Amino acid sequence: METAFTSPGHWYRGNLHMHSTESDGKLGPQEALTWYRERGYDFASLTDHRKTTDVSTFGDEGFLVIPGTELDCVDPERDVGYHIVGVGIKPFSQDDATRQGPGQALVDLITRHDGLAIMAHPYWLGQEPSDIMAVSGAVAVEVYNATCARPGKEFAMVHWDGLLDRGYRIWGVAADDAHNYVGDAGRGWVMVKAPELTEAAIRQALIEGRFYATQGPAIVDMRLVGDRIEVHSSPVQKIRFISNRGRGRTVEAEPGGAITAASFPAPPRGYVRVECIDHRGLRAWSQPLFFD
Ligand SMILES: [Zn+2]
Ligand SMILES: [Zn+2]
Structure with a gap:
């Protein structure tokens, strides 16, 4: 992919x-x-x-x-x-x-x-x-x-x-x-x-x-590793995997901290896109990955 x-x-x-x-x-x-x-x-x-x-x-x-x-x-x-x-x-x-x-x-x-x-x-x-x-x-x-x-x-x-x-x-x-x-x-x-x-x-x-697309945060990497989508970013508060309907997950830093990586299982079908949100609330948006 x-x-x-x-x-x-x-x-x-x-x-x-x-x-x-x-x-x-x-x-x-x-x-x-x-x-x-x-x-x-x-x-x-x-x-x-x-x-x-x-x-x-x-x-x-x-x-x-x-x-x-x-x-x-x-x-x-x-x-x-x-x-x-x-x-x-x-x-x-x-x-x-x-x-x-x-x-x-x-x-x-x-x-x-x-x-x-x-x-x-x-x-x-x-x-x-x-x-x-x-x-x-x-x-x-x-x-x-x-x-x-x-x-x-x-x-x-x-x-x-x-x-x-x-x-x-x-x-x-x-x-x-x-x-x-x-x-x-x-x-x-x-x-x-x-x-x-x-x-x-x-x-x-x-x-x-x-x-x-971004308001500031950088997406450093996003790729399929085995059966998981791995994302690396500049230091952010949340990395969010967004998919069809209710599927998805938000990975959040400890209060006052930051994260720079997260992963999510690739779904059998549909899409997954990523948002990285920093402590100011500024976002970066990946493009969707499509799974058939
Ligand atoms: Zn215009
Ligand atoms: Zn216009």
Whole structure:
């Protein structure tokens, strides 16, 4: 079972969702990307609303800039909205006709323009797992969106587990969705394992789930050893194995202490994903392992 941790390559830190003054962000494209570059990120995708901002002149050898966008629509039949991020998309702008209609049309537009579709902030949108299951072809869902912390809806673990429990396979990402670059940037990111820092390599790793999402804690290793899933992390308070329905376990440190490893028996079928939660309550999310 290959995972980010068993595949060769390097770890790259990236933000997959951010806005500039080209839509409703507070910083210009160059300043917004520099914000991440100066804080040690390896890559970022600028995802202005309903259009791609030209980022072709912004990247360099040490910092990969990936073009992106965030499309939106309201599906009148489901009575729900969709925001869908397109990472690595070819130059594109969304016309108003597609702002009414099914989320699938947006994923299809992104895919047709070579982008990877990420279902943005489902809790904030009031989506249910069935609204996401109505759409196929998205690579990931935002399990954490920093900007949605304002109304208290930054997490979407219940949505993600609802999908995985029903056999809908989708990866989880954490992203800032930065607009202000004060309080909403540097809060959630992905750590991607790729052979090199190129758009093609990052893209392939995202498709194959060779990454984890985090607000801070590091997942150092996660692999199948015999019939157990073994996880190693930075010092955290809890390591949690989450699986179908009521199956799973939380391993907790002694009060005031920390743990850096835990294990869990691999189930005969279904999925298992891991969360590592530190003493500040910050989380890292592994991708699910699937068992048949
Ligand atoms: Zn949005
Ligand atoms: Zn956004």
